Amino acid sequence: MNINKQQLADLNKTNLKNHQTHFDFLAQSLSHSDTDVNTLVAKLAEFQVAIPSWALGAGGTRFGRFSFSGEPASLEQKIEDIGLIHSLTQTAGAVSLHIPWDVPNDYNAIKELAALHSIKFDAVNSNTFQDQKNQKESYKYGSLSNTSAAVREQAIAHNKEVVEIGNQLGSKALTVWLADGSSFPGQNNFQTALTHTQNSLISIYEDMPADWKLYIEYKPYEPNFYSTVIQDWGTSLMLANGCGERAYTLVDLGHHLPNTNIEQIVSILMLKGKLGGFHFNDSKYGDDDLTVGSIKPYALFLIFNELVYGMQNNPQNPELGWMIDASHNVKDPLEDLIQSLEAIQEAYAKALLIDQNALRAAQEAHDVTTCQELLQNAYRTDVRPLIREARLRHGGALNPIEAYRALEVRKNLINERGNKTVATGL
């Protein structure tokens, strides 16, 4: 199924006048603070988020998985689904593949199909947290940290193979997340496990093409429930420093213990030039992989405040990898991803409204109330006209969810694919 710009232009007609009124009102009210809406709209339009190839079907938990009809049964169909999301939102112009869940059969065909949908290949993800059929060594007791050199060698070889696959597709970064850890005290020697992990990552890093980046993703627990080798940002940063200047920390929003100040972590990593990118999602308890901004939208806004400050003041930090990492148990995966994209753009747009110089001055003056007022005024501004305008100017839908339903996308996908197809992934 494809969605063309004319279909969306026709659908937008009903909301166009109403949108124009809201956009003009916001433009006029922002002009007081010399904020030019066209600059904001341009920034939002160039802001592209990578869609996780493993989150286009129904996710599940150990308690069950309720499939969705019309799921993509191949990488080609996954690219098409991301193309649908990108047509509607104009902000999903990239895909992050997970290997071996998404190994291309025909590289040229996949590259052509992705180009047809204006989709780039962002970071590729390795997988040494599951044993594949006829795999020689098991990752049951870890991979890059395993006490067995044979297991570590196998895991290192897999990561090098993932880089090779990504390189053929035009990707420029490898994301390594390790489930490695222990579930009982005494099970692991923490120092040996970390040392093995460091040396394994260095071997992978030194084998990467010179223009590639290594993203090291941390997580406090799950699937191990007593210790995780790469448990927090500090450990990831230490390992990145141990690898070299093209190794960075990847922040998955769901990988923090309750009440962790994630925006402070983001700020420190940017100051050190070691923030590689994000896996956006939201959570109330653990690594829930819920829709971005659905639980803690203000926390996401505060993270983008640090990102905007960092992008203006930390040239030492490279361009960031913007990616979603979600799992859909009860919602249509495509609708869920569309809502996540909207929440990310909303947090970014609100953060762009913060007068960073006025905030700096108030901080210097210890005028705490003004600091808070500056943040909350921005947060309380309805920026949706800006996001709609960015979509409109690039041929997208004023209201993507409304358009998705009006075009009966899910029904069409089921007609094309049947309702028994199951997507690879989580």
Ligand code: LRH
């Ligand atoms: C681990 C994680 C990691 C992926 C996996 C799908 O929880 O966030 O980024 O490899 O989810």
Ligand code: MN
């Ligand atoms: Mn993740």
